[in-house]
Amino acid sequence: MNFKVLTLPGWQNSGPDHWQSRWEAAYGDERVGQHDWMQPLRGDWIARLEEVLLQQDRPVLLAAHSLGCHLVAAWAAHSQQTARVAGALLVAPPDVRRDNFPPQLHRWSPTVLQPLPFPSKLVTSTDDPYCSFEASADLARDWGADLADVGARGHVNAESGLGDWPQGRAWLLALPHSSHPTES
Template identity: 60%
Template sequence: MNGSPSPVLVLPGWQNSDAAHWQTRWEQRHGYRRVEQGDWHWPRRGDWMARLEEVLLAAPQPCWLVAHSLGCQLVAAWAAHTRNADRVRGALLVGPPNTEREDMPPQLHSWRPVVRQRLPFPATVVISTDDPYCAAQRAGAMAQDWGATLVVAGALGHLNSESGLGDWDVGHQLLIALRTA
């Protein structure tokens, strides 16, 4: 690559990522930029997609995406509808939720159905074997549909603050591997 490395955009999930979340820590530690959404509590898929499009088009060069939870569904939905997929070099998708489950809160109903189209850029999906928001088999099927490499991280819950991952250096190594592949 010539010039400066491509920027990394952080895409939190529903209710945003708190101070202890690995995404927030990566922003502070590595200088990545969070895509702020207009409404973290009642996320509308179309609004979140429009915001991601806006940020990507304003970026000086194509970006890498680091998504957690609903941010994974955002990447899949955006990629299926945009004409600007070339603005993304690749994506690390961590803990995708199954928004089609019957017990999902009403705030997430606009995220149905889950977009299952192949992603037009390289991606790695990281899942946990005991994620309360998506069974490992279902998450694995999403990764396959998206054409992504699947990494099973073990029993780490939703791979969020409650998982106690800290800076989650293992996850960051997955991003580095994706960026250098």
């Protein structure tokens, strides 16, 4: 089956050297653009994802980074359109419960912690400055996502030296063929 990939950047968007931007250039993935990248409102971001998803004429794969991972969880908890999603790659979600979480992002708390209704993989680093490995593992468990450890790669962004990140792309494309963790 042919899937459309939607990229979901986090707070402040993803720059030109970010793996999401590189995937858009290389594969024609579509970025879900948000009205305000600096003062993100969860409800606005959810509505925008829903709007873009409804415009698609085929099933989608979601490639989320950072706050975009929380967008996937919050959207899935409210949408009637989750069957349109064949899988989600959730990369480097921040821990929104941290004391030093930026005040612009406080509206993203509390974290939606229910299992996602589609296959997902949460990719984390052992030295992400925005989320401990343990907190990432807890999110993966709560969201029903498989956990992948990429080692010491920081926030798994442009500064991580991933380039086109072929391993991430392979994980994304394998999601529709994996069994959903909540299936028996």
